[in-house]
Amino acid sequence: MTTLLGELESKATSINKKNLVIQDFDTKCPNRNIFVVGGPGSYKSAGYVIPNVIVKNQQSIVVTDPSGEVYEKTSNIKRMQGFDVRVVNFKNFLASDRQNFFDYIDKDSDCSIVAELIIKSAGDSKINKDVWYKASVGLLNSLLLYAKYEFEPEKRTIGNIIKFIQNNKPNQDEEGSVELDKRFNELSKDHPARESYEFGFAVSEGRTRASIILTFVADLRNYIDNEIRSYTSDSDFDLRDVGLRKTIIYVMLPVLGNTVQSLSSLFFSQMFQQLYRLGDENGARLPVPVDFLLDEWPNIGAIPDYEETLATCRKYGISITTIVQSISQAVDKYNKDKANAIIGNHAVILCLGNVNNDTAKYIKEELGNATVEFETSSEGSSSGKDSRSKSSNKNVSYTGRALLNEDEISNMQQDKAILITKNRNPKIIKKLAYFKMFPNLTETYIAPQNEYKRKKNQSMIDKHNRLREEWDKKQEKNKQQKLEEYKEEQRQKELEKEQQPQEEQQNEKVKESKDKNDQEDKKDEQQKINDSKKAFYEKLKQKQAK
Structure with missing residues (x-):
């Protein structure tokens, strides 16, 4: 259960196992989390993701796969290794396993978490939390609680909540009555849904109520789509299965503009939640360890409490690799302080090069300074009537400079990477490449991503x-x-x-x-x-x- 990081410098043209740089499952580092940063074409997939997907065969894997390349090259290999192969495809819901978030609403408090993630629309954690936003979250929380207690199990879906709203209008009719109010008033006074409704949406009137409804409808617009309704209508596998048996989930995300980030961030939020609950039931340890390889991590959307998850996941047997193109992506998705906290909860930083100036500056600061010895010499001569003499002096001085400056980091050789590990000296290592490690293997077992068939x-x-x-x-x-x-x-x-x-x-x-x-x-x-x-x-x- 090791993680491949790269290879030590050597003159050999082929990869030598003895030269592999790895992170063991029982590493002495504070955690097994790895932060990978590299610009386009820096071998993030070819040199890190695909090799690790192939070699990891004693734990479950959850890997984001923006282009579907990882699935096509490795899924049949994982089947032969005994994995249950699953696909969650946010690019093509028809070639995806389904996930109904209602299947993981175990407590009433889970409804508020789901409501906030859905109303966040594009998953932007810096969204302006004005009064309409909060009221819209409160309304959806009430509806989720209503569905949890009053809908039959098969009908607990976001699609049926939308139908419920359509059949019970939340605004006043010509007679001044509100159908939605009537439905909630039919419940007992101590019913969780009625209590949530009466202390929220029910007290709004006139223009305020109209503004809340407009915000609510706008935030649910994605769920009117028939493919998304189908995706959220049922669950083909249980998220807890990942911690119970060898499973690999390929999560395919749109390469350009993920318009359903509320779905993808909700998926990962519930995944971590379910794994933690399973671990708590099993002595704070998962029966099967789980490794997350999150390529193009910012495109998932903001995952609630991500930094806390990174800080606590090791004891459950979870490791997380967060992969970005630049440090600024993390800052844009969260904020500077939170981004620094997130990066700080990775014991290893792996820079694959081809980075922008901000990232190069960050890596330079992480590397720190080195002491450089400078030697200076001087010569002099003197002459008299009968003689001439020469003299020389040597001076040694020491100065500090950055171990690598921004230019050296940005212009690093294409096959080199910088490895920074907490409490250890940094290293320059060689990148790996799956096509060198496993010649012809991945091409032999190609599996077209759009031919995936879901099965419950x-x-x-x-x-x-x-x-x-x-x-x-x-x-x-x-x-x-x-x-x-x-x-x-x-x-x-x-x-x-x-x-x-x-x-x-x-x-x-x-x-x-x-x-x-x-x-x-x-x-x-x-x-x-x-x-x-x-x-x-x-x-x-x-x-x-x-």
């Missing part, structure tokens, strides 16, 4: 079956719960019916008793009145008699 593997079939089973169990549980609620409701109604006659009978008795008491009271009252009248007349008679 068993691990992803099993995963989708598990998701369906979980969904069916959840639906059955909800059905039983609703049935129990219905039964309880009916039981309460029956009890009310049973209690009603008893209550009416009791009320009737109470009424009868009350009526009886009232009648007796009336009789008593009447008797009192009669007695009072009788007494009055008796007194009146007695008075008249007198």
Whole structure:
């Protein structure tokens, strides 16, 4: 599990294994990350990527392959070495394995990560994060959560989210109601999607809401494309497979202007996330080590937390080779400080030459200074009447100068490379070339990239079956719960019916008793009145008699 870097200087015309410069898996360097910089035609693919793809046969490999050359020259070789060969083709989605990012949304917090990567549009990490941007991210996060809990597993795709938006308009209709609001309000108050929606998009009104919708629609424009919808409709392999069995993934990127950087950056973000989670489940170590060879790395798009990944990946058995044409590419994609942090997390820098002035200056500073010895001499003569003499003096001085200056780096011989390793002296080494190392091998096993046929593997079939089973169990549980609620409701109604006659009978008795008491009271009252009248007349008679 070594990485080929180059060859020591020798007079031999053929490559000698003893002269190979390699990085071992158990290197004493802080990490196994390698930063490769070289301009066009500097043998980045021919001298570094292809030789390493061929010789690495004890670990999984993820290699970016802008032109598809690496796949065509090595994929059949890797099949013979026992690798599961996979292609993710952002140039031609019809000749690509599919990847649905929903298959890797394991936690609610994953939705916000996916939402931000998608809304970043072209993957520019320096995008202006204004209020519309943040609100658009919040809206997509709510929709992803809704799909996670309310869509059937097979329907959890970005395409179906777009359909959901089309069927439930987010703006007011003529009557002043909002269909999207209604759908979220149907959810329970503690539902993650409703909570996200109510504390975000739901509070917007009028022009603010219209601006959010415009931003949201613009950022999802790529996903309306039928090929992209097809690519994101399913997953043909599980990203975790890379850490479980020998697998090689060829990631083909557009050479000019990657307009789907949100997809490619999302792919790598979820790849690292899944490998780290797999490692954490396995004692912070992957069952199968993984090497990333990221040619034309800036064209992937900004990968979240890339510098942190570089700093922590070794313990999981991951190594990363970051390949660029110039240092300024890294600065443009991120910023100067972050670019320096990224480069600093590579224990090895390999400069393949043909670089611009900024890169040459950076390499010069990394090389540092050397002490140079200067010797100066002077002669003098003197003469007298009878004699003549001569004298000479030698002076030795020391001065510091750059080990190599910008011109020497820029104009380095075509077959030479500069190797800078932390805590070791730098070296000038010879570049490798796959056609010298393996004459005729790659041409014998050519595999045309556009003839690749996707095939869903068993691990992803099993995963989708598990998701369906979980969904069916959840639906059955909800059905039983609703049935129990219905039964309880009916039981309460029956009890009310049973209690009603008893209550009416009791009320009737109470009424009868009350009526009886009232009648007796009336009789008593009447008797009192009669007695009072009788007494009055008796007194009146007695008075008249007198």
